[in-house]
Amino acid sequence: xxxxxxxxxxxxxxxxxxxxxxxxxxxxxxxxxxxxxxxxxxxxxxxxxxxxxxxxxxxxxxxxxxxxxxxxxxxxxxxxxxxxxxxxxxxxxxxxxxxxxxxxxxxxxxxxxxxxxxxxxxxxxxx
Amino acid sequence: xxxxxxxxxxxxxxxxxxxxxxxxxxxxxxxxxxxxxxxxxxxxxxxxxxxxxxxxxxxxxxxxxxxxxxxxxxxxxxxxxxxxxxxxxxxxxxxxxxxxxxxxxxxxxxxxxxxxxxxxxxxxxxxxxxxxxxx
Numbered sequence: 001x002x003x004x005x006x007x008x009x010x011x012x013x014x015x016x017x018x019x020x021x022x023x024x025x026x027x028x029x030x031x032x033x034x035x036x037x038x039x040x041x042x043x044x045x046x047x048x049x050x051x052x053x054x055x056x057x058x059x060x061x062x063x064x065x066x067x068x069x070x071x072x073x074x075x076x077x078x079x080x081x082x083x084x085x086x087x088x089x090x091x092x093x094x095x096x097x098x099x100x101x102x103x104x105x106x107x108x109x110x111x112x113x114x115x116x117x118x119x120x121x122x123x124x125x126x127x
Numbered sequence: 128x129x130x131x132x133x134x135x136x137x138x139x140x141x142x143x144x145x146x147x148x149x150x151x152x153x154x155x156x157x158x159x160x161x162x163x164x165x166x167x168x169x170x171x172x173x174x175x176x177x178x179x180x181x182x183x184x185x186x187x188x189x190x191x192x193x194x195x196x197x198x199x200x201x202x203x204x205x206x207x208x209x210x211x212x213x214x215x216x217x218x219x220x221x222x223x224x225x226x227x228x229x230x231x232x233x234x235x236x237x238x239x240x241x242x243x244x245x246x247x248x249x250x251x252x253x254x255x256x257x258x259x260x261x262x
Contacts, residue, residue, distance in 0.1 A: 009249050013242040020183050101172075101248040105179040112183045 005100060012084065012102040015063070019056075019109045024063075026054040026110045031066055047071055048081055054110050062087040065107055082107050160209050161258060167206055168251045174199040175248060178241045185234045192237055193229075199244060200225050206251065217250045 018024045031050035048068035055064045064087055070079035082104050084097040097103065177195045181188035203222060207215035221243035228236045 005249060005253070006246060009245050010242065013238075013245050016179065017238050017242075101175070101252065102245045105175060105245075108176070108179060109183060112180075118184070 005098065008098055008100045009102060012097070012100060012106055015058075015084075016102060016106045016109050018058070019106065019113055022113065024056050024058050026056040026065075026113060028114070029053045029055040029064065051080075054107075054114075062089070062091070065103070065110065067107055080104065156209070163209065164206075164251065164255050164258070167202060168248065168255060170202050171199070171244065171248050171251065174202065175241065175244050178237075178244065182234070182237060182241060185237060189232060189237070193232065196225055196228060196240060203247065218247060221247050 015024065019026065031053040048070055051067045051069045053064060053066040055062060057063070063084065065082060065084045068081040068083070070081075073079060081099075083099075084103050084106070085093050086095040086097075088094050174195055178192060178199070181192040181195065185192065200222070203218055207218050209215075210218075221240065224236070224239045224243045228240050
């Protein structure tokens with residue numbers, strides 16, 4: 001595979017764009033089981049605990065994003081880590097994205113999508 | 128005519144002084160870059176986070192998005208100034224997308240700015256990691 005880091009950054013930015021435009025719908029799921037986590041996540045779980053996970057199906061693939069919180073000092077910057085991976089139909093990990101820029105932004109966009117502020121305001125306005 | 132030993136010694140000492148000055152300036156620039164790269168990366172990440180937030184409701188927040196673009200452009204130019212034009216070549220994409228955005232303030236061009244900024248953040252993060260490894 002001749003994928004570059006730039007390809008991954010571009011892919012994450014595109015996923016984020018599709019999420020903002022509601023073309024990908026994410027739903028909360030059970031955080032990634034430790035035994036199924038990839039190498040970098042396996043290292044991360046030593047100092048980080050899994051907090052939230054969201055899952056979405058796109059192009060017949062299951063995408064999962066997980067937020068990890070630092071066990072040492074959750075108030076410091078960088079106390080959250082994120083993993084983005086692709087899973088098969090059984091939920092087994094098949095590919096984990098490298099730790100590239102934009103995954104944390106994608107997670108925030110998913111949280112915004114789940115809050116559905118637009119729907120909430122419209123609901124309030126129409127009474 | 129440089130015939131005596133003293134004349135040659137003067138020329139050599141001038142050369143050594145020039146080389147030393149150049150090395151001191153280079154080392155000073157390296158120190159400044161090492162100390163400021165991480166804070167600049169934090170600021171760029173903050174810019175990308177804000178852009179992402181404004182992109183979620185772009186029609187409402189397009190003015191705020193432009194404000195973030197202006198701040199971000201200043202940060203990018205600071206990095207280019209510190210890296211020099213040759214090493215800062217990878218910054219041209221985001222600056223071009225910002226110019227394009229000012230002419231056409233739509234969501235797709237805003238998305239392009241955000242996307243290019245992520246590439247810049249990744250480039251700076253890689254540079255920082257290399258510097259940590261090589262010292």
